[in-house]
Amino acid sequence: xxxxxxxxxxxxxxxxxxxxxxxxxxxxxxxxxxxxxxxxxxxxxxxxxxxxxxxxxxxxxxxxxxxxxxxxxxxxxxxxxx
Numbered sequence: 001x002x003x004x005x006x007x008x009x010x011x012x013x014x015x016x017x018x019x020x021x022x023x024x025x026x027x028x029x030x031x032x033x034x035x036x037x038x039x040x041x042x043x044x045x046x047x048x049x050x051x052x053x054x055x056x057x058x059x060x061x062x063x064x065x066x067x068x069x070x071x072x073x074x075x076x077x078x079x080x081x082x
Contacts, residue, residue, distance in 0.1 A: 018075075019068055027065030 013020050022030045049057065 019072065023065070024069060024072060027061045027068075 020030070
């Protein structure tokens with residue numbers, strides 16, 4: 001049961017930062033085990049990308065994660081000052 005509890009904890013949006021811990025670490029939404037067995041639209045779309053398109057999309061995701069981390073950093077520092 002512990003792995004499921006951890007998955008739930010890591011994929012729950014934190015109101016203080018407005019993101020999940022998983023997104024802040026990996027830069028993408030978590031794929032829950034059910035999506036592996038029964039693919040969602042997001043998984044199907046990623047599978048249909050060519051290698052070049054996938055690389056461009058991943059670079060964009062990594063750029064966005066840096067922005068999200070900076071926003072969280074600012075929010076945490078702001079709340080610490082209060």
